[in-house]
Amino acid sequence: MTKAEHFLKVNNEEGRIDKVLTEKYPEFTRTQIQSMLKKKFILVNNKPKKANYKVQAGDEIAIIVPKEEVIEVKPENIPLTVVYEDDAIAVIYKEAGMVVHPSKGHLSGTLVNALLYHMDNLSDGSDELRPGIVHRIDKDTSGLLVIAKNNEAYEKLTQQFLDHSIEREYIALVHGEVEHEEGTIDAPIARMTNNRMKRIVAKEGRHAVTHFKRIELFEGYSLLTLNLETGRTHQIRVHMKYINHPVVGDPMYGPTDSVDIHGQFLHAGVLGFKHPETEEWVRFTQPLPDYFTKKLEKLRNNN
Numbered sequence: 001m002t003k004a005e006h007f008l009k010v011n012n013e014e015g016r017i018d019k020v021l022t023e024k025y026p027e028f029t030r031t032q033i034q035s036m037l038k039k040k041f042i043l044v045n046n047k048p049k050k051a052n053y054k055v056q057a058g059d060e061i062a063i064i065v066p067k068e069e070v071i072e073v074k075p076e077n078i079p080l081t082v083v084y085e086d087d088a089i090a091v092i093y094k095e096a097g098m099v100v101h102p103s104k105g106h107l108s109g110t111l112v113n114a115l116l117y118h119m120d121n122l123s124d125g126s127d128e129l130r131p132g133i134v135h136r137i138d139k140d141t142s143g144l145l146v147i148a149k150n151n152e153a154y155e156k157l158t159q160q161f162l163d164h165s166i167e168r169e170y171i172a173l174v175h176g177e178v179e180h181e182e183g184t185i186d187a188p189i190a191r192m193t194n195n196r197m198k199r200i201v202a203k204e205g206r207h208a209v210t211h212f213k214r215i216e217l218f219e220g221y222s223l224l225t226l227n228l229e230t231g232r233t234h235q236i237r238v239h240m241k242y243i244n245h246p247v248v249g250d251p252m253y254g255p256t257d258s259v260d261i262h263g264q265f266l267h268a269g270v271l272g273f274k275h276p277e278t279e280e281w282v283r284f285t286q287p288l289p290d291y292f293t294k295k296l297e298k299l300r301n302n303n
Contacts, residue, residue, distance in 0.1 A: 006063040010055045017044065018051040021063070036063065073102050073129055075116035078109065082118075083144065083284055088277040089157070090119065090132075090147040091284050096263025096291075100136045100145070102129050115147060122147070123154035135161055138234065140251065142289050143170070143268020148276070156276035161231060167272030170226045170236055171288060173265035173295065174245040175254065178222040182213040185239040189232045198252060199234045201242045208232045210239045218299040221248065236266060248295075262291035 006025060013020045018037065022030045033042070033051070040048040041064045044055075055061070081093040092111065099106040102113065115122060115132050122132035125148075132147040134157045148154035160166050190205030192198040199205075209229035216223035222245065226236050237253045240246050246254035249264035272283035288296075 006065070008061040008063075010057055010059040010061065012057075013055055015054065016051065017042070017049055017053045017055050017061070020055050021061070025063070036065075041065070071102060071104070071107060071129060073112060073116065073131075074108070076108060076113035077117050078114035080111075080114045080118045083286065084282075086277075087121075088149055088153040089275070090115075090149060091271065092145050092147055093286050094137060094143060094145055096140050096142040096289065099139045101133055111145070119147075119149065121149045123149060123151045125154065134158055135166075135231065137268050138237070138264075138266075140249070140263040141266045141268060142263065142292075144271040144284055144286050145268075146271060146273060153276040157273065160273050164229055164231075165274070167270060167283065168228045168231075168268065169270035170228070171267045171269050171292075172224050172226055172236060172240065173248045173292070174222050174224060174240050175248060175258070176220065176222065176245045177217055178212075178214045178224065178245055180214065182211070185210045185212070185243060187239060187242055189235060189238050199232070199238045201238060206230075206232055208235050208239065210236055216296075218303055221299060223296065237264075260291070260295075262289070265292055265295060267292060 008024060013024070018030055018033045021033045022028060036042050037049065037051050043062045044053065044059050082090055083093055084091040094100070094111055099110045100112070102110050112129070112131060112133065125131045125133045132149065134146055134148050134154060137143050137145060146157060148157055186209045187201040188203060188205035189199050189208040190202040192200050207230060211227045211229065212224045214222055214224055228235060237247050237250055241253040247264050247266050248254065248258050249260040251259050251264070267288055269286050269288065270283070272281065274280070275282050
């Protein structure tokens with residue numbers, strides 16, 4: 001991979017290396033400099049240093065900037081379940097196991113790859129990897145997503161998510177017998193410092209509220225409906241683990257022996273919002289996938 005490099009010989013500069021380099025190279029934020037130090041992309045006299053290293057006169061600092069890898073998003077003939085479609089929006093049912101948009105770990109087989117093949121028009125989205133994408137659900141979660149087919153629809157739908165006026169209802173099978181018939185989990189969610197993929201409940205986290213109702217009890221399990229007041233990453237999964245009722249089959253927050261080949265037992269079955277063009281309230285529902293209903297039948301028979 002081609003690499004561009006910056007070189008600095010310390011003369012009058014003083015202080016921590018991350019501060020010195022941020023002032024010298026304003027194109028980098030202090031957070032980026034600290035990240036590059038941690039990844040050993042910055043060397044002092046050919047040796048890596050920590051962010052709190054105090055520069056000294058005569059130090060030779062090399063900043064190695066890896067060239068960004070260009071990710072090309074290609075249309076792919078992947079089956080797509082379209083629940084509703086018009087000139088402004090499409091409502092899609094995503095099966096468990098499908099990633100919503102490409103990333104470095106998932107360059108193909110995503111919902112975006114399928115959308116590019118099956119639809120002529122999509123909004124720009126938040127970046128080139130997310131055309132049409134207004135919101136996401138996790139890879140191992142099944143359920144409904146609204147897709148914006150033009151930029152005006154994208155802006156109006158995004159604003160509804162920011163206003164928390166979207167109706168989103170999930171069904172989850174969780175471990176343990178939930179004591180209360182209904183309740184609210186109001187607990188802030190933050191990214192784990194030692195695992196960037198995982199989230200935890202932490203006081204410094206972002207405001208997160210989940211409402212739940214118990215709709216059926218089994219021996220050792222509960223079936224819940226959940227409504228999101230906020231939309232944080234992994235919100236339901238983190239909140240259910242927090243109250244000691246993790247989602248069954250959750251590979252990240254649940255018991256490892258409950259992981260199912262079909263995905264976790266979490267389904268985004270209801271999606272309601274104001275249509276960005278007509279401004280009428282529209283509401284869509286999607287039944288549980290077969291593997292979910294079969295699991296419930298088995299639990300009912302055991303009971």
